[in-house]
Amino acid sequence: MATEVMSIDVYIPRDSSALSLGAEAVAQAIASEARARKIDLNIIRNGSRGMYWLEPLVEVVTAYGRVAYGPVTVRDVPGLFDAGFHTGGTHKLGHGVTDDLQFLKSQQRVTFERVGITDPVSVADYVAHGGYQGLRQAFSMSQADIVQAVTDSGLRGRGGAAFPTGIKWKTVLDQQTPQKYVTCNADEGDSGTFADRMLMEGDPLTLVEGMTIAGLAVGATQGYIYLRCEYPHAQKILNEAIAAAYQARYLGADVMGSGRRFDLEVRLGAGAYICGEETSMLESLEGKRGEIRVRPPLPAIKGLFGLPTIVNNVITLASVPIILAKGATFYRDFGTGKSRGTLPIQLAGNIKRGGLVERAFGLTLKELLYDYGGGSASGRAIRTVQVGGPLGAYIPASQFDVQVDYEALSAIGALLGHGGIVVFDDTVDMARMARYAMEFCAIESCGKCTPCRIGSTRGVEVMDRILKGVDTDRNLQLLEELCETMLQGSLCGLGGMTPFPVTSALKHFPEDFRARARH
């Protein structure tokens, strides 16, 4: 009897960032080289493990685990085969067993437990790795108990506002209307953030399952994922995953044979940062200009098409399945104080080892920047980081001992936002960054509130004068007054928080504003 030759599983990411570094060409080169050498490879296009300095990261399944090679270019492919990489052979790009790499080994991957591990669009692979256990559990619980479990887990909105998720769900559950909605805010527009994208490209079924549980919990049968149009690959992967879930009856009229319906579709944004604000997102989902709504009423009471609506971020919803599967206590036991659970932190900008670090709340910025990140990419001193996107404060190196959680950052006048950290070395001009904050607000303002719409434009003009060294004292005073007006007089975070990067830059780096040569 002939021995059956098993094909070798090789993982090559289809994550956007991996693609941006040539993963597609590498996958094609490996496939064609394998054919030429008559080696039977089974190439699986996974998500990223979140170690972007190693992308494209090629992993081979061996008897002793998945072995990593990276960053791989097309030119490296013949050499990799010569070295027998497909059986875990030694090569200069080899890093040994992926899970043993310090960057990964020290993490607590909870929400991201399957990202980079599984085939993102395979329901079978998802189920084989613990998927749909949360939904299965939810079917055995009352609606109130599901909501209670989410409340007890301590999960707070990961989009940035950090509102307790269970309380939001309870409000929607308590509304008596024939239709309700579950919406996912996937308009991840903050620079320095890519956790939503990574999850949607690497384990979209977790989001699908989380939204299905949300629908079941509050009595909604329709879900929408509002996805930014800058993420075309996430769109493709989400749509493939949703189609696969329908096919396997995890979506549709009879979810898991329960007789319960849940439908889900992806809607695309159109390049407006403001649509990441929840009421603006709802307007956009209704096909309108993304102008923000006055609250109250809350979206949980009058949301999409005027009906009770859950609006949650991708990571929030994707954290729900494991909370249901393993219990509220499992999740709550991670973290510190009022910041419970884990936080997917994104290291971005001028950083040597950029990527995703999921850990229980409680790490300091210093640990993240130096232990995980390895310092700046340029090799120069890190001067400042901006945490929480374009509306987040700049934090100087003297405060890098701060713990990265909601309360500790708030105590130093900063905010966590969506957990993105953008690193700048000592060549950064903070007055220019302050000008950019105003410019960004001017470009992205929805126009509803005057302090935001006009104030941001005036802010750019004032910054231009400061940059030229014109009447510095008077213009700095004007800038502070303008920031105060925007802070007090804007309905939403865009106008109301644009002052944070501006005033923090001014507070911590006054020398950049004052020492301008007069032109």
Add this chain to the structure above:
Amino acid sequence: MQTLAPAQREAVLRVVAAHRTRPGALIEILHGVQAELGFIPPAAVAVLAEQLNLSRAEVHGVVTFYHYFRHEAPGRHTLRVCQAESCQAMGADVLAEHVKKRLGVDFHETTPDGAYTLEPVYCLGNCACSPALMRDEEPCGRVTPARFDELLAEWQRKS
């Protein structure tokens, strides 16, 4: 008042028909029209308004609110160069200046040969590989000016 060319009108009606039953689908319809025609011709606004029982002002208001929708025909390819903080920390300004010089156009302009329309973009979610840009739907990371020249040569070879 401009009118739509018959082929354009047909395309618009086809897109409307495909989405008509979906609630709140105007933005999806505009994406569909732009995918078919490359842009949203101003004359399409009246057709969409009539078809969807909206006022022209409502449709015009939506088209002009969103940065992604174009009002004139773009080049064969669109290059979106990220200008947000993470990319700035890695030299986005230098890259943007280089790209503008190489293509001989400013942001929001199309090269004379119609090959490229250049647009700024504020975050592509590729922030661990800054500076980033996207050519149509192809993401490119760690794009130094030298790397951009290589990419441009590669794209020109392919087209």
